[in-house]
Amino acid sequence: MASNSGKSTGTRPLWLTVLGFVTLAAFLVGAWYALVMAPTEVTQQELFRITYTHASVAAVALAATILTAVFGAMVLWRGKPIDDVRTVAAAEVTTVFLAVTVIGGMIYSKPTLGAYWAWDARITLSGIMLVLMVGYFVVRGMIGDPLRAARVSAVVALIVAAGAPLNRAATSMFRTVHPARSADMPAELQFVLIINMVAALLVFAWFFLERARLGAIEARLEAEREGLEAGSSSVKEVVNV
Amino acid sequence: MEAFRGAGDLRAIGVILMKDLRQELRSRTVLTATVFFAAVTLVIMGFAVGGQPDVLRVVAPGVLWVALAFAGVITASQSWVNELEDGALEQLTMYPVPRATLYLGKVLANWIYLAALAILLVPVTVVLYDVQIGGRWPLLFLVLLLGTLAFSLVGTFYAALTVTLRARESLLPLLMFPIIIPALLAAVGASTELMYFADTVKAFDWLQLLVAFVLAYGVLCTAVFHFLVEE
Numbered sequence: 001m002a003s004n005s006g007k008s009t010g011t012r013p014l015w016l017t018v019l020g021f022v023t024l025a026a027f028l029v030g031a032w033y034a035l036v037m038a039p040t041e042v043t044q045q046e047l048f049r050i051t052y053t054h055a056s057v058a059a060v061a062l063a064a065t066i067l068t069a070v071f072g073a074m075v076l077w078r079g080k081p082i083d084d085v086r087t088v089a090a091a092e093v094t095t096v097f098l099a100v101t102v103i104g105g106m107i108y109s110k111p112t113l114g115a116y117w118a119w120d121a122r123i124t125l126s127g128i129m130l131v132l133m134v135g136y137f138v139v140r141g142m143i144g145d146p147l148r149a150a151r152v153s154a155v156v157a158l159i160v161a162a163g164a165p166l167n168r169a170a171t172s173m174f175r176t177v178h179p180a181r182s183a184d185m186p187a188e189l190q191f192v193l194i195i196n197m198v199a200a201l202l203v204f205a206w207f208f209l210e211r212a213r214l215g216a217i218e219a220r221l222e223a224e225r226e227g228l229e230a231g232s233s234s235v236k237e238v239v240n241v
Numbered sequence: 242m243e244a245f246r247g248a249g250d251l252r253a254i255g256v257i258l259m260k261d262l263r264q265e266l267r268s269r270t271v272l273t274a275t276v277f278f279a280a281v282t283l284v285i286m287g288f289a290v291g292g293q294p295d296v297l298r299v300v301a302p303g304v305l306w307v308a309l310a311f312a313g314v315i316t317a318s319q320s321w322v323n324e325l326e327d328g329a330l331e332q333l334t335m336y337p338v339p340r341a342t343l344y345l346g347k348v349l350a351n352w353i354y355l356a357a358l359a360i361l362l363v364p365v366t367v368v369l370y371d372v373q374i375g376g377r378w379p380l381l382f383l384v385l386l387l388g389t390l391a392f393s394l395v396g397t398f399y400a401a402l403t404v405t406l407r408a409r410e411s412l413l414p415l416l417m418f419p420i421i422i423p424a425l426l427a428a429v430g431a432s433t434e435l436m437y438f439a440d441t442v443k444a445f446d447w448l449q450l451l452v453a454f455v456l457a458y459g460v461l462c463t464a465v466f467h468f469l470v471e472e
Contacts, residue, residue: 076465076468128419128422131419132419132420135415135416135419138412138415138416139402139416142406142407142408142412143406148471151468151471152402152468152469154468155402155465155468155469156416158461158465159398159420159458159461159462159465160420162457162458162461163419163420163422163423166423166450166453166454166457167422167423169423169450169453170422170423170426170427170450171426173426173427173430173446173447173450174426174430
């Protein structure tokens with residue numbers, strides 16, 4: 001069963017392994033620039049260094065909710081198994097990135113704004129998006145039929161992404177105590193931010209590609225298993241032995 | 242994606258709406274479930290925040306909309322639970338009209354219940370929380386209509402999804418509340434401007450957001466609804 005084609009053996013392609021090491025290198029360079037190379041910021045001192053990671057991860061996380069919805073739309077539009085695999089992969093990595101955004105934001109918020117949760121617009125936005133993405137997995141887990149689960153959770157992914165601009169508008173009207181945007185940064189600090197932004201993008205891309213690859217293998221295995229169960233009893237006996 | 246084919250589909254929406262309203266007039270399940278529940282929420286929140294007049298006036302719009310959001314869960318859930326009996330939902334989906342007509346008919350029915358409830362609750366809020374509305378009531382009326390429409394659009398949509406699932410009572414608010422946060426913020430924001438600060442200009446800013454929410458989710462939910470009830 002395991003050796004019908006080279007594809008289902010599940011070895012990671014070389015380019016993905018290389019991308020993994022490039023990602024690791026980018027992450028280390030980004031961290032080194034943020035922690036060592038970047039000059040100390042005038043007002044927030046050393047505390048400012050968390051911005052480089054936090055802002056990068058936050059930007060990637062919010063963009064990734066849109067990416068998840070795009071894959072969700074593919075599920076509804078053409079409904080190939082790979083579309084669902086990609087939607088799940090994107091949703092999982094997005095959820096992790098949103099969680100990291102919220103945690104990073106809270107760590108940054110305590111010393112600067114005085115509370116872990118200061119109801120600031122942009123952290124609140126990330127928090128809402130995190131809860132919405134969790135809803136994707138809740139729906140998925142509740143529906144037994146995998147085809148229906150794929151389609152219904154794809155609908156949820158679309159609804160979640162549609163909420164992003166509205167939540168952005170609502171939370172910014174609601175309250176804004178967030179530090180200034182990165183555009184006000186000196187060029188020297190912006191450079192460090194850009195390196196970290198690239199690193200965050202690479203980390204997302206690598207996690208997503210690897211998760212999608214594993215998901216595809218899982219889906220193929222599941223399909224093979226079902227094919228065997230649906231097949232003649234003699235095949236079943238062979239498998240059971 | 243199913244397109245609307247004009248008058249026939251509008252009639253189908255009207256038929257669903259009238260069916261739901263007639264069912265409610267005969268059974269009064271939603272009415273009894275929501276009116277007293279929402280009124281009790283207003284009373285208990287009054288006790289919970291301590292009963293000081295200045296605090297009560299500040300929290301009144303928020304409490305009103307929380308009561309409406311909870312009631313919105315009940316109305317949305319009930320409108321699909323009704324269809325579970327005797328395979329009514331399967332019958333409904335067999336008619337040769339787009340599934341979205343089913344959704345829109347129920348959205349309208351739930352909107353009517355919620356808007357009526359909102360209009361009932363405002364005088365109760367005025368009395369219990371001592372708020373001043375003055376000449377700003379037409380605008381407050383508009384906020385109530387748009388806010389309850391926003392709740393109805395999202396609630397009816399997600400209730401169709403959760404009604405066939407095991408843990409539907411806890412699942413619906415879990416899915417619905419995070420989605421309606423922008424609408425809730427806008428509705429509470431506009432109501433606070435009208436009931437507390439007496440600032441109609443700022444209320445309009447919030448109203449715009451509420452309109453954007455209703456348009457965005459109205460279109461999206463209608464477009465993808467048929468994926469929820471396939472089977």
